[in-house]
Amino acid sequence: MVRLLTGSRGIIGWGIFTTCVFIGISDIRTRIIPNRYNLLLFLAGILFHIPDKTALESGFVGAGIYPLPLLLLHGYGSDLFGKEAIGFGDIKLTMNLGLILGYRGFWNIYFYYLFSFVSAGIFCAVYLIYERKKKGSAKKKGIPFAPFLILSFMILLSGGAYD
Helix, strand or coil: CHHHHCHHHHHHHHHHHHHHHHHHHHHHHHCCCCHHHHHHHHHHHHHHHCCCHHHHHHHHHHHHHCCHHHHHHHHHHHHHHCCCCCCHHHHHHHHHHHHHHCCCCHHHHHHHHHHHHHHHHHHHHHHHHHHHHCCCCCCCCCCCCHHHHHHHHHHHHHCCCCC
16 A cells, blocks of 8 residues: 555555545445546546556456446346345446556455455444444345455555556
8 A cells, every 4th residue: 555655656546545445434424436537547548657667467467356346236136136236336446446557466356355245244344233222124225345445456556466
């Protein structure tokens, strides 16, 4: 994470970090990830990798591989659950985060989704317990998933996934 925010590409790294914060806030408030934020993250990801051709190639492979599990969940989850299981904005966000992370092997992708789903599951459990204690009904409005995807991205970066 330090490498993302410092050095010759530090300004682009800060742009990526700030855009991720805006995406998380937007998804929490409206359950929508605006396309302009996704496009900005995509362009920043390309600019981030321009100095290194190999990293750019790895980034495009990552952009193709990282969103695959969510794409399957989006396609088949709606058939299984009768409603949209995950929004397409989350898939586009994962594609952009995969572009920035690049393909570094199966285990990075595994840990990315492990952190995402475990943190979302813990949050949902705490939220449901809180709603039951409050004697309110847990409304079926859905939980924003982008903050958990971004949290996993930050965890992987701070753990040295980009090095």
